[in-house]
Amino acid sequence: MTKVRIGIVGSRFQADCIAASVRMMPDEAEVVAVASPTPGNAEAFARRHGIARFYTDYRELLRDPAIELVSITAPNRLHAQVTIDAARVGKHVVCEKPLCVTLEEADAMIDACTKAGVLLLYAEELFFAPKYVKAKQMADEGAFGRVHLVKQGEKHSGPHSGWFWDVEQSGGGALMDLGCHGIAFCWWFLGKPRVKSVYAQLSTQLHGARTQGDDEAVTIIEFENGALGIVENSWNRPGGMDDSIGYAVEKASSTTGWTYPVYEEHWNYGFPQEMRHFARCVRGKETPIADGETGRVVLEVLYAAYASAGLGRKVELPFRPQSVAKPIDLWKRRELAAR
Numbered sequence: 530m531t532k533v534r535i536g537i538v539g540s541r542f543q544a545d546c547i548a549a550s551v552r553m554m555p556d557e558a559e560v561v562a563v564a565s566p567t568p569g570n571a572e573a574f575a576r577r578h579g580i581a582r583f584y585t586d587y588r589e590l591l592r593d594p595a596i597e598l599v600s601i602t603a604p605n606r607l608h609a610q611v612t613i614d615a616a617r618v619g620k621h622v623v624c625e626k627p628l629c630v631t632l633e634e635a636d637a638m639i640d641a642c643t644k645a646g647v648l649l650l651y652a653e654e655l656f657f658a659p660k661y662v663k664a665k666q667m668a669d670e671g672a673f674g675r676v677h678l679v680k681q682g683e684k685h686s687g688p689h690s691g692w693f694w695d696v697e698q699s700g701g702g703a704l705m706d707l708g709c710h711g712i713a714f715c716w717w718f719l720g721k722p723r724v725k726s727v728y729a730q731l732s733t734q735l736h737g738a739r740t741q742g743d744d745e746a747v748t749i750i751e752f753e754n755g756a757l758g759i760v761e762n763s764w765n766r767p768g769g770m771d772d773s774i775g776y777a778v779e780k781a782s783s784t785t786g787w788t789y790p791v792y793e794e795h796w797n798y799g800f801p802q803e804m805r806h807f808a809r810c811v812r813g814k815e816t817p818i819a820d821g822e823t824g825r826v827v828l829e830v831l832y833a834a835y836a837s838a839g840l841g842r843k844v845e846l847p848f849r850p851q852s853v854a855k856p857i858d859l860w861k862r863r864e865l866a867a868r
């Protein structure tokens with residue numbers, strides 16, 4: 530069978546990661562096109578990664594008949610529109626985290642892909658990261674007895690691109706950016722139980738001049754089976770990403786001096802394995818372990834967490850705030866959360 534032909538929307542941080550990851554496991558997929566609006570960027574990206582075609586408008590990429598799977602690495606506020614446009618022309622979609630900004634968008638994305646008969650795949654690479662896969666395998670085999678507490682943290686010194694800091698474009702701060710990983714991780718690790726309640730403590734400690742967003746977040750998730758997940762996130766940790774293991778990788782301004790060494794960063798985060806799995810799902814060889822519903826579960830927890838921080842108490846799920854433009858509004862305007 531031929532390799533799954535991927536078109537990437539976006540040409541910067543995560544796009545580089547996806548293109549490099551597909552090249553690391555080239556047996557099932559190949560990147561054949563890229564689209565990015567800044568003149569020259571898509572072309573430079575294509576040249577860097579040996580990609581045949583490049584576009585400035587993602588809708589041109591969607592018209593490319595060769596493309597079967599669209600990988601969305603554009604800012605959060607664009608995820609829903611690009612997904613829906615891709616589904617309408619019969620392309621499968623891999624959407625980066627968070628799935629989108631509003632719960633209404635999440636429903637519309639899932640609906641559009643279901644109606645079009647295409648896959649909506651949610652790019653949570655921690656489900657494929659070897660150290661986490663191994664830990665889950667051990668837990669599932671009973672190595673730790675009944676697991677009643679799972680912790681995951683992601684902390685670094687703050688995002689590389691301006692739009693992350695602008696809550697109108699991102700939807701929230703460190704919790705929205707990094708917490709989606711920990712929320713998904715705890716849920717997955719425990720076997721995807723229903724979420725019962727969420728409590729979160731948020732603050733802006735260092736970056737108040739730059740952002741309305743939270744730069745410190747602690748979230749406690751109570752699951753139906755009685756287990757707890759604790760998710761810690763920060764944009765205030767210098768020295769590179771601390772994902773609770775302590776590698777100096779993403780956002781490391783310097784790796785000279787004392788540091789934990791890292792090898793095969795993409796592999797250790799699970800990106801090549803994730804993209805291979807998604808390509809195999811497109812060919813019907815595997816069943817998605819992270820899809821639009823996964824992204825929606827995470828987004829609902831994010832909304833409940835921001836509401837909890839606004840209200841100063843835990844919030845029960847299901848949680849369905851009406852007509853809220855973005856998660857962080859529930860923290861900043863507690864009257865919205867109280868409705």
Ligand SMILES: NC(=O)c1ccc[n+]([C@@H]2O[C@H](COP(=O)([O-])OP(=O)(O)OC[C@H]3O[C@@H](n4cnc5c(N)ncnc54)[C@H](O)[C@@H]3O)[C@@H](O)[C@H]2O)c1
Pocket residue numbers: 538539540541542543544564565566567570587601602603604605607625626627652654690692706
């Ligand atoms: N899974 C992970 O660990 C991980 C890591 C980083 C980023 N992400 C996610 O990936 C997405 C992109 O983040 P990033 O760090 O690459 O951001 P970035 O700012 O580095 O890159 C964003 C890219 O999107 C492009 N873009 C903007 N408007 C566009 C449009 N209308 N059409 C097409 N492209 C457009 C920009 O030109 C740029 O190339 C975000 O949703 C982010 O949360 C996930």
